[in-house]
Amino acid sequence: MTIDKNFEPASIEKKWYDHWENNNAFRPERPDAQPYTIVNPPPNVTGSLHIGHALDNTLQDIMIRYERLRGKDALWVVGTDHAGIATQMVVERQMEAAGDKRSNYNREEFIDKVWEWKEESGGTITRQLRRLGCSMDWSREQFTMDPHFTKAVTKVFVDLYNKKNADGRGMIYRDKRLVNWDPKLKTAISDLEVETREINGNFWRFKYPLAADENGDTVTFDGPDGAGQNYIEVATTRPETMLADMAVAVHPDDTRYADVVGKYVELPITGRRVPIVADEHADPELGSGAVKITPGHDFNDFDVGKRIGIEAKDMLNMFDGDGNVCQTSDSLIPKEYVGLHRFKLEKENGTKIQARELVVRALKELGLLIPHISKNKKGEEVVSDAEPRIIQTPYGDRGGVVIEPWLTDQWYVDAQTLAKPAIDAVKNGDIEIVPKTWEKTYFNWMENIQPWCVSRQLWWGHRVPAWYGPTKIGEFDFTEHLKSQGYRENQLPVFVATTFKEARIKAAEVYGLEESDIFQAPEMEGQFVSQGTARIPLWHDEDVLDTWFSSALWPFATLGWPEDTTVRAESVEVRAGKSNDPSTSSGRTASLLHKHYPNDLLISGFDILFFWDARMAMQGIEFMGEGGKKPIEESRPWKTLYLHGLVRAADGQKMSKSKGNVVDPLxxxxxxxxxxxxxxxxxxxxxxxxxxxxxxxxxxxxxxxxxxxxxxxxxxxxxxxxxxxxxxxxxxxxxxxxxxxxxxxxxxxxxxxxxxxxxxxxxxxxxxxxxxxxxxxxxxxxxxxxxxxxxxxxxxxxxxxxxxxxxxxxxxxxxxxxxxxxxxxxxxxxxxxxxxxxxxxxxxxxxxxxxxxDNDAKAEIDWIIAFTSAMRSAKNELGIAPGAKLDCIFPDALQARVGTLQSTLERVARIASSSFGDAPDGASMQLVVDGQTIIVPLEGVIDIEAEKARLTKAYEAVSKEAKSLEGRLSNENFVARAKPEAVEKAKSDLAEKSAEAERLKIALERLG
RNA sequence: GGGCGUAUAGCUCAGCGGUAGAGCACUACAUUGACAUUGUAGGGGUCGCAAGUUCAAUCCUUGCUACGCCCA
Missing domain, CATH: 1.10.730.10 (Isoleucyl-tRNA Synthetase; Domain 1)
Incomplete structure (x- = not known):
């Protein structure tokens, strides 16, 4: 096959890719070979290839192809991620565009729609990866919602639920606490999915009147604003939340307020009577030093609330899932507030009044707003309602709206316990992070890790494997019975199990009934009426799991876990590349999981270090280590974690659709x-x-x-x-x-x-x-x-x-x-x-x-290169045509070398003829190569002055170097203290440079 | 506020305890010869600033400045 004149990539790329894939070239049968394994970070199933994927996958493919060429059983696991929030959003957006919406469907119908969309667009990115040339094992393509993957996810959830940590609490538990609530997506999200943005906001100051004491007597104190003060000043960036205030806090050491701690304020608008408490959270330097406490809608206030003895279940909640005001449990919010939105959202031009505005207006009318006084450019005083401030505001990274801290029941993973061995693995070098600088970031995050909220109020994803049972149903009240089983009052019994069948067995035990008395209910409690017998409905938890909860299992769930748990003796040897066992050469008898786990390398962008990499480390070590039974060498997900950076636009900006600077790799x-x-x-x-x-x-x-x-x-x-x-x-x-x-x-x-x-x-x-x-x-x-x-x-x-x-x-x-x-x-x-x-x-x-x-050959060719370069350079500087063929007179010492290279030198260095011996008289060009002078006679042709200038320039350059070396060598300290090699090197360099300088000097002299 | 990173030629970036390299761009020349998607040669940098350690600092240490990122 003759090679075409022109190289056209497009004409060969598809041909060879199809050829490789059709011939199973990406994963040839190599049962005896040492394994090499990389799992591909699964892209979103409905996504398309962006420039970051191009980088990430190129690097992986380089390593996989390299190791495959080196003879290893190179496995590159590929697949896609169901990407819960992202995919559900895409489908919902499409519905919106078609004048449809999710609420027009029930859960099953909607999920069917998502699967349809997955079937339709799911092939895009995998086709694009092929265009990049990625040699993945498509024969085992994975999807995080494949049935076997769901099994793995469920098992992990159940096992962690059943496993107790050092405090005796489940490694997964249900808890009522503040979560980051995204009012647009109407789901909880994890800390990592919250991004803090700086926005222009306001800082309002209010007077909270002191409440009368038990006897109905007016209370005053000698405060910062003078004697007999009958109010306490608080400042806030979120005035609307005062509708759910439950306390006012001052710092325990703040003497200004010492007298008023233990007294009460009567909140404006709601009239709620709340205590003034001492708590270190209050910053004496900030505002008045007193701070309003809204435990139900602020993370710091939640902690203060707990410290002052308010249980989570008693904390007031004033927002619904959309972020609109709802009535608090004490029913003290005036009607006109209920239903209002919390505050104006960006991109929302509604003219309806918001809770924030109404609260400020009401307080102003009550004379309880302390105006902000500033000076304008002219020096005149300007009075306004609030002080403008830059406020750090939490936003949901997907929904793009301000997060509302919200009190809900969610499932949490005890990340702290899981993190410990994962931290040690990096500390001990069992997992190497490249570049090493990322280790600090890893430690910093892992050592301060918070409980991981894994439940999401979405429909697309892995359903939480938990079922709830009633405390009473119709006339049947199980409260007392459940108490005897260790349940708290009003606590719904929850049964975490891999299937409903298993949940039913557990429920039967708890309720003391037959399994047949327990049935799966599609709806929540309360929808049921007594049927005359104590038939117990169990209803499935409505939530799904965080996408990252499942992708954390990628390095082993893609290899067959939990089904494939067989460890064969030969697989260990195979892993070490030592196996000669004939039983392994007849096919892949060694377990895929045990041959390819741990993976050798993970390549990912640093942006998912916490989201994905760290969680793989935690889950891998926990589950593949069988809860600490196996050594880290077998449980770590990979030996090396390579983190690469972002691909930025040419101007250094981050690429983004909104900026319109996205470069399409295709x-x-x-x-x-x-x-x-x-x-x-x-x-x-x-x-x-x-x-x-x-x-x-x-x-x-x-x-x-x-x-x-x-x-x-x-x-x-x-x-x-x-x-x-x-x-x-x-x-x-x-x-x-x-x-x-x-x-x-x-x-x-x-x-x-x-x-x-x-x-x-x-x-x-x-x-x-x-x-x-x-x-x-x-x-x-x-x-x-x-x-x-x-x-x-x-x-x-x-x-x-x-x-x-x-x-x-x-x-x-x-x-x-x-x-x-x-x-x-x-x-x-x-x-x-x-x-x-x-x-x-x-x-x-x-x-x-x-x-x-071959050092002789190297010396010879290096000399040819040096000579040819010197010749070309000299010609160029003297204005001699590059093609001109010149005669050369070499020193006798070069006779042997030049003799054998005649034809090469003629062609490469364009020599007409070569002779040996001393230089003849007359004008000539002189080349100093490797300490020897070669004469090129150019009588009548050469510009003597130009040649002089050229040689002078060369002489000066070499002399300067020689002089510098000489200076160093004449420094006693250098000779005495520097490493002997450095001194030797300087000496030989000096000899070389001096010789060269000497030659050039002679050449110059020859020109007169 | 805490942490991390970056600063080297016009641009994008390597590098190293012994006074600097690549690609692109630039300049000059070449052109039926594998290749103009080319060849040859060349110009261009007090290695961000300051102090310290060292025989020797662009490299190590400290401080500063600028920019970027992460966490709170």
């Missing part, structure tokens, strides 16, 4: 080819830095691919074909011996770079070798040989060149899979030769360094 693939985009990602990926998008650079790597294409085309047209052997052919010619040595060095550097996960260094290494050494020097050096008459040299050179080109293709394959596969096959079937290989490069063998570096 557009780049269309324009420059997948190989070029991949190479760009690798070359730019240095550890610990974001990548700025640069189309020009992608273009540059497309050019690199073209360069390689043309080099192969040149090779092919000169009778160079595929290599006939894995090891380097025998070589006698210097150029061949040299390039074989350079391959070894390149390979060593490349292996090291990949071992260190230095993708940039790896890419640059192979780039440099291919372009600068192979194309620019080697091919030029061998042209006279392969284009001359056929002889032993010609055939040796063709052998070596073919072998070197193959090494390039294999080493480049992980980075540029498509072009390398194309050229691999094209080279194998050069005209007139039989194909030497009937296999694909994707399954080729990675080169193993074997040949020794």
């Amino acid at each position: 557009g780049l693939i269309d324009e420059y080819g997948a190989d070029a985009l991949r190479f760009f990602m690798a070359a730019m990926e240095s550890q610990g830095r974001d990548i700025k998008m640069d189309d020009e650079r992608v273009k540059g790597y497309r050019n690199f691919a073209t360069k390689l294409w043309n080099a192969a085309r040149f090779a092919q047209s000169n009778g160079i074909g595929a290599s006939q052997s894995l090891s380097a052919p025998t070589a006698t010619l210097a150029a061949n011996r040299w390039i074989i040595g350079e391959i070894q060095e390149t390979l060593t550097a490349l292996d090291k770079a990949l071992a260190d996960l230095r993708f940039d260094a790896a890419a640059n290494t192979i780039y440099h070798f291919t372009w600068d050494l192979f194309c620019d020097w080697y091919l030029e050096l061998i042209k006279p040989i392969i284009q001359g008459e056929d002889n032993d040299d010609t055939s040796e050179t063709r052998q070596v060149a073919g072998w070197v080109l193959d090494q390039i293709l294999v080493m480049l394959h992980p980075f540029m899979p498509f072009i390398t596969e194309e050229l691999w096959h094209a080279m194998a079937s050069s005209e007139g030769r039989k194909s030497a290989r009937n296999y694909d490069i994707i399954l080729a063998k990675w080169p193993v360094p074997k040949a020794k570096i």
Whole structure:
């Protein structure tokens, strides 16, 4: 197959991808091979490929292809995430666009709609990953809502519920406490899903009148505003929440308020009588030093409330799920407030009055608003209701509205207990985080981890495996019976189990009834009426689990857990790469899970370190370690966690749809080819830095691919074909011996770079070798040989060149899979030769360094390069045409070397003739190469002054270096204290530079 | 407020205790020869600022400044 004149990526990419996939090349049967495993961060099932995926997946594919070439059983697990909130939002938005809405459907109907949408758009991103060339194991494609995955999720939930932590509490428990409530999505979200934004807000100051004492007598105190003060001043950024205030707090050490602690205020508007308490939360420096306490709608106030003895269940709640005012349990909120929205939301232009406005207006009318007085530019006093302030405000990262702290019952994971071994794993080096700087961030978060709220009030996701039973139903009251079973008054019995059947067994025990007396109810309690017998309805928890709760199980649930728990003796050996057991070579008898867990490497963006990576570490160690029974070497999800940065727009901005600066990786693939985009990602990926998008650079790597294409085309047209052997052919010619040595060095550097996960260094290494050494020097050096008459040299050179080109293709394959596969096959079937290989490069063998570096050859070729460069440079500076062929007079010492290189030097350095001996008189150009002077007579042609200037410049540069070295060596301290190697190096450098300077000086003198 | 990162050529970035490199851009020259998606040569940097450690600092330490990110 002759290589086409033009390299067109689009014409080869699809061909080879389909070929690989159809031939099972991504996961060939290698039962005896050492495993290598990466799990792919599952993209949202309905998502599409963005530039960050391109980076993330390129890096993973490089490692997978590399390890596959190295002969390992490389498994790259792929799949998609159901992405609860994101997917449900997409479907709801589509419904809205069609004039429909979720509430028009029941739960099952809606979920069916989501599945329909998943079927419709679920293939997008997986098709796009294929276009990037990712060699994942599609035969085992996973989805986080696959039945086996649901089993894993359920088991994890149930097991954690049943497992007690050090305090005797379940590792998963239900609790009533404040959660981050998203009033738009109407669900609780975790701390991580809340982002703090700075917004322009206000700081209001109010007077709260002191309440009369038990005797009805007026209370006053000597406060900050003077003697006999009958109110206490509070300040707030959220005045509307005063409708649910339950206390006013002052700092215990704040003497200004010492007298009033223990007294009461009578809240305006509601008339609620609430205590003034001492609590360290109050900051004496902030506002008046007194702070209103709303335990039901502020996280700090919740803690204060608990400290002063208010139980969560007694805390007042004044908002419904939409963030509208609702009546508190003490019914003290005036009617006109009920139903109002809490405050004006951005993008909401309603003219209806909001609770916040109405509260401020009411307090102002009551004369309880303390106005803010400021000065304008002219120095005049301006009176306003409140002081403008920048306020840190929590927003939901998905819904985009202000989070309302809300008191609800939710399921929590005891993350603190789970975090401990995961922290130790990193501390002890059992999990290595690369780059290391992220370890601190990891520790900082893990050591301060809060209970993880995992329940979501959504429909799309894994249903919480919990069922509730009644405390009474009709005339049947189980309250006393349940108390005897250890339940608190009014506490609904909850049965956590993997199935309803199991829940029913537990319920039967608790209620003391037969299983048949218990039935699954579709609705909540209260909808049921007595049927004359004590038949007990159990209803399923309505909530689903946080998406990240399930994706945390990705490294093992995708490999068959919990079903596949068999540990076979051979699997351990297989993992160590030592197995010779024939039973394993006849098929994959070793358990997939035990062969591929722990994974070797996880590559993810640092932005999901907490969301995903840390949680995988926690769940992996817990469940694969079987609760501490197994050593960390077996329980950790991966040995190495590599975190890469963000891909930013060219101007350094974060890419976002709203900014309109999103770069589509598929557009780049269309324009420059997948190989070029991949190479760009690798070359730019240095550890610990974001990548700025640069189309020009992608273009540059497309050019690199073209360069390689043309080099192969040149090779092919000169009778160079595929290599006939894995090891380097025998070589006698210097150029061949040299390039074989350079391959070894390149390979060593490349292996090291990949071992260190230095993708940039790896890419640059192979780039440099291919372009600068192979194309620019080697091919030029061998042209006279392969284009001359056929002889032993010609055939040796063709052998070596073919072998070197193959090494390039294999080493480049992980980075540029498509072009390398194309050229691999094209080279194998050069005209007139039989194909030497009937296999694909994707399954080729990675080169193993074997040949020794030939120092003589290296010295010789380095000299040619130095001489040729000096010649070209001198010509350029003297205005001599680059193509001009010149005569050279070499010193006698070079006779042997130049003699054998005659034809090469003629061609490469453009020498007309060479002779040896002393310099003749007359004008000449003089080259100092490697301490020897070469004379190029140019009588009548040369501009003496230009040559003088050139030599002078060179002389000065070398002298300066020599002088600096001399200075250092004459420093006694240096000679005495510096490392001996440094002194030796300085000495030899000085000798070299001095010699060179001396030569140049002589050359200058010769010119007169 | 706490933590982390970054600052090196016009741009994007490597790097290193012994006075600096790449790609792109720029300048000059070349052009039927694998390749203009090219070749050759060249210009360009007091390595953010200040102090300290050291025989020696762009590199290590400290402080400062600027920018970015994370957490509260």
